[in-house]
Amino acid sequence: GENVEQHPSTLSVQEGDSAVIKCTYSDSASNYFPWYKQELGKRPQLIIDIRSNVGEKKDQRIAVTLNKTAKHFSLHITETQPEDSAVYFCAAQRSNDYKLSFGAGTTVTVRA
Amino acid sequence: SAVISQKPSRDICQRGTSLTIQCQVDSQVTMMFWYRQQPGQSLTLIATANQGSEATYESGFVIDKFPISRPNLTFSTLTVSNMSPEDSSIYLCSVLGQGITGELFFGEGSRLTVL
Numbered sequence: 001g002e003n004v005e006q007h008p009s010t011l012s013v014q015e016g017d018s019a020v021i022k023c024t025y026s027d028s029a030s031n032y033f034p035w036y037k038q039e040l041g042k043r044p045q046l047i048i049d050i051r052s053n054v055g056e057k058k059d060q061r062i063a064v065t066l067n068k069t070a071k072h073f074s075l076h077i078t079e080t081q082p083e084d085s086a087v088y089f090c091a092a093q094r095s096n097d098y099k100l101s102f103g104a105g106t107t108v109t110v111r112a
Numbered sequence: 113s114a115v116i117s118q119k120p121s122r123d124i125c126q127r128g129t130s131l132t133i134q135c136q137v138d139s140q141v142t143m144m145f146w147y148r149q150q151p152g153q154s155l156t157l158i159a160t161a162n163q164g165s166e167a168t169y170e171s172g173f174v175i176d177k178f179p180i181s182r183p184n185l186t187f188s189t190l191t192v193s194n195m196s197p198e199d200s201s202i203y204l205c206s207v208l209g210q211g212i213t214g215e216l217f218f219g220e221g222s223r224l225t226v227l
Contacts, residue, residue, distance in 0.1 A: 034215070043204065043218040044155065089154060098143050098208060100216060102155045 002027040004092050006103030014111050019077040021106045023090035026071070032093040033066060033073045034100070039086045047088075048075070080110045114139055114207050118219035125226050130193045133222045135205030140185035143208035146178070149221070150201045158203075161188040195226045 003026040013019045025033075034049035050057045050064045050073065057064050061080075066073040077084055090103040115138040125131050135144070144161040158178055159167040167180035182188045192199050205219040 036216075043220050044216075045218070046215045049215070098160075099157060104154045 002030055002092050002094060002101040004090060004101045004103040006090050006106060008106060009104065010107045010109070012109045012111060013080050015080060015082060017080055019075075019080055019084070019108055019110075021075045021088055021090065021108075022072060023074070023092075023103050024070075024072040025092040025101075027092070027094055028068075028071065029094045030092040031095045033064070034091050034093075035062075035064060035075050036089045036091065036102075037086045038089065038105075044089060077108075080108075082110050082112055084108060085110045113215075114141060114209060114217040116205055116207060116217055116219035118205050118222050120222055121220060122223040123225070125195050125224060127196055127226060129195055130191055131195065131224060132189050132191045133203055133205070135188045135190070135219055137186045137207055141207040142185070144182060144188050145206045145208075145216075146180060146188070146190045147204040147206060147218075148201045149204060155204070158190070161190075192224065195224070197226045200224060200226045 006023045031052035035047050036044040037047045038044040048059050048062050048064050050066050055066055061078045063076045087105045087107050089105050091100040093100050117136045119134050146158040147155045148158050149155050157170050158173045159169040159180055161167050161180050161182040163182045163185055177193050179191045202221040202223045204221045206216050209215040
């Protein structure tokens with residue numbers, strides 16, 4: 001099955017700085033890569049996703065890049081704010097398979 | 113989008129007992145799942161709840177321990193049977209927004225503590 005590795009496990013950044021989280025996947029058949037944000041005590045929520053036919057996608061302060069050859073994808077948060085503090089999970093899904101494989105998560109803390 | 117209601121939101125249970133978690137969705141959905149999130153850990157898929165048939169369990173999860181019902185396209189239950197402290201987790205119901213590739217919507221979760 002698909003194996004998704006996520007780094008780092010924790011990340012502390014100064015408010016206004018950028019944060020980068022990296023994930024690698026093992027199955028070359030994976031073609032959908034979402035990112036979920038889980039605030040403390042809340043449900044995970046989708047913040048951005050990318051499909052294998054594009055290399056980059058941006059939505060305001062967040063962006064995701066995908067390198068299919070290297071089988072890795074990254075989440076970039078610019079101009080971080082205290083409300084960005086949360087656990088972020090990457091995930092991968094193979095084509096024609098409804099199941100998502102999640103990474104271990106990254107706890108992001110934005111220092112004011 | 114889908115609005116998912118789960119109950120109970122939290123419970124404290126005694127070892128050896130069973131607890132049933134309910135999941136109600138505000139619209140009919142084809143794909144419904146149950147996840148477990150152990151403290152400080154990632155999301156692990158327990159099973160896919162199939163309407164009108166037996167659930168499909170992932171490796172490491174069995175029907176006797178986690179029986180699931182899915183009587184219709186808007187409702188499912190997960191029972192955690194014969195609980196032990198190792199079952200202390202958050203259990204999350206989730207649904208796929210569309211097709212088989214797309215946004216996964218989660219319920220708020222049910223936080224179980226087993227003493």
